[in-house]
Amino acid sequence: MSNLRDKYCIVGIGETPVGKVDGITNLGFNLLAAKLAIEDAGLTNKDIDGVLTTHPYGDPPFMYSIQIAEKLGIQPTYTTDLNLGGATPVALVEHAVMGIEAGLASTVVVSFGEALRSKIKHHGKFRMGREDFGNPYGEVVGITYAMAARRHMHQYGTTNEQFGHIAVAMRKHACLNPNAQEREPITIADYHASPWICEPFRRLDICLISNGGGAVVVTSAERARNMKKKPVYISAFAEQHTHKNFYNMPDMTTWGAKRAAEKLYKNAGVGPKDVDVAEFYDCFTYTVLVQIEDYGFCPKGEGGRFVENGNIELGGELPVNTHGGLLSQAHIDGMLHITEGVKQLRGECGPRQVKDAEVCLVTGNGGSAGATHSSLMLRR
Amino acid sequence: MAAGDYTKPLPIPDEDTQPYFEACKRGELTLQRCDACKTLRFEPDNICPKCLSDRFTWERLSGNGTVYTFSVVHHAYYPGFKSELPYVIAVVELAEGPRMLTNIIDCKPELVKIGMPVKVTFKKCTEEITLPYFVPA
């Protein structure tokens, strides 16, 4: 795949207002984000021939991407929705590249939106497919991450306080982001005072529930030359999915991220030391810790020590989730990890800009305890 | 408990899982062992994920295991758990190898530890459904 290195790029991004935003539907957030991304690229709906999306979690409909396409006034030659949980947005960018490379489309919009906070009545009902052997015992997906985190603590001596440093860093970054749901600074003391939800997770270890949408436009580097914004190049992408049911994972402290990382670095021609900023999917604090290790920023088991002392904050060795992430900006399924990566590489991040950011790692992660994993290496 | 009082989520047995849930009603923990590669598997399915054989034999297990990991849950994600907060959800590694999800019951949450020996017990939820739980061995 290394022959695709930097051959495709992101030329437009869209980010709706997020958080406690009312008056916009599931569909509405998706469409608004797509519109913003198309306009950011300086394009119109007539320039788009590929539409990739994923359904809202609370209300999954039939043939959703066709509905999105129709409402955007697009008759696509390439469209589908993908269902990989939080690994979906990053994987969709990869699918956009593949579709263009294969000649199915020339310019693809990738979008996601959901009004999960709104108490709007839906037609649909979400199900995880774990009704027979999980739910009867009170399982939800978050608890699977808590149990994996417990293994990390057991195997490597990782502490709650170290998880707390991740929560504090994400909040610090969200405070610098005008489009963030939670903008009250927190301290380690606040973390310790936060109530247990599913041990070892406190409320502050767990991502937000948000309204909002995000989108990007992907096209070839050749086409990008004449476009409004400077392109952000997709140097490489990788996916590694490992399981649906987490309980038989050989080791709950090493995820598909590890194998994805090997492919990603090889195909991008860079290593951990070249990464200026990382947007790690952060459904839970522990999710960030595992990926820091699996992507080789420190040896396995040392993630707890790595996240101490401001190391993952702006100005630290590896700034992580400069927008505040799912933990403090908003949970838009990781779509905003991609838009934030693009903004960092364009130098559009204002007070939270990583100086001279050239290389950005973006990941997605879904299902029970890291079931699905996808990643992108972006560069300017 | 009167019929209809059970408020926690319930499984819906299907062609693959019916024998498992029927065995639970008899107080037996059973899983499928692949006839071809002899791998014991959880959850029940028609195909062995190791070798793709569709031939298998149901096997009764000892019901012994150890706690592989667990969480003490303080939030009622399902209304039926509200009266039992905090409850302990755990991954139990069965003596025969596979791991399964369960609750550790009849044990103070603060006493549950990784590596703790546990054994199966069964609780009748409804006329149709009996579920396996684990208690300290």
Ligand SMILES: [Zn+2]
């Ligand atoms: Zn087999």
